[in-house]
Amino acid sequence: MRITDDISIEDWELTEQFIRASGPGGQNVNKVSTAVELRFEAERSPNLPGPVKTRLRRLAGRRWTKDGALVLQVDETRSQARNRDIARDRLAELIRQALVKPKRRIATKPTLGSKKRRLKAKKERGEVKALRGKVDPAP
Incomplete structure (x- = not known):
């Protein structure tokens, strides 16, 4: 399975298991195993x-197993072949997302003007709050 020009997944890394799907479908649901469980041995x-792999583990979340496999379950359609294609597409998309390096954030200093504006706003707010004192009762 080809992901990008330089990354492809071998057949031995993927295991497909077909299980019964839940939801609507009448008798078909009870008889035919249309849902697919795609297991990708990502760690190996x-x-x-x-x-x-590290970014893929973070993206996968709960779908990542303890032994380093990524498990995707698809039961969207009533067709086994279509569910299989959807699962493979999702896996390819997850890997493509993991290929993108996050940008390093460059720390910047606040400008002198922004510091002064912040302090001025704090001062004004403090003055407003200082006026909220107790009122002495009239004699």
Whole structure:
């Protein structure tokens, strides 16, 4: 399975298991295993670099297993072949997202003008609050 020009997934890294889907579908749901569970052995994959695996683990969330596999379940359609294609597309999209390096944030100092404006606003707010004192009862 081709992800990008330089990254592809071998067949041994993917395992597909077909299970019964829940939801609408009448008798078809009870008889046919249309839902697909795609398991990708991401941790053992020689084609994914280390940083990509780390980002993929973060993106996968609960779908990442303890033994380093990514498990995707799809039961959107009543067609087994279509569910299989959807699962493979989702896996490819997740890997493409993991390939994107996040930009490093460059720390900046606040300008002198912004510091002065902040302090002026604080001072004004404090003056407003200072006026909220107790009122002495009239004799």
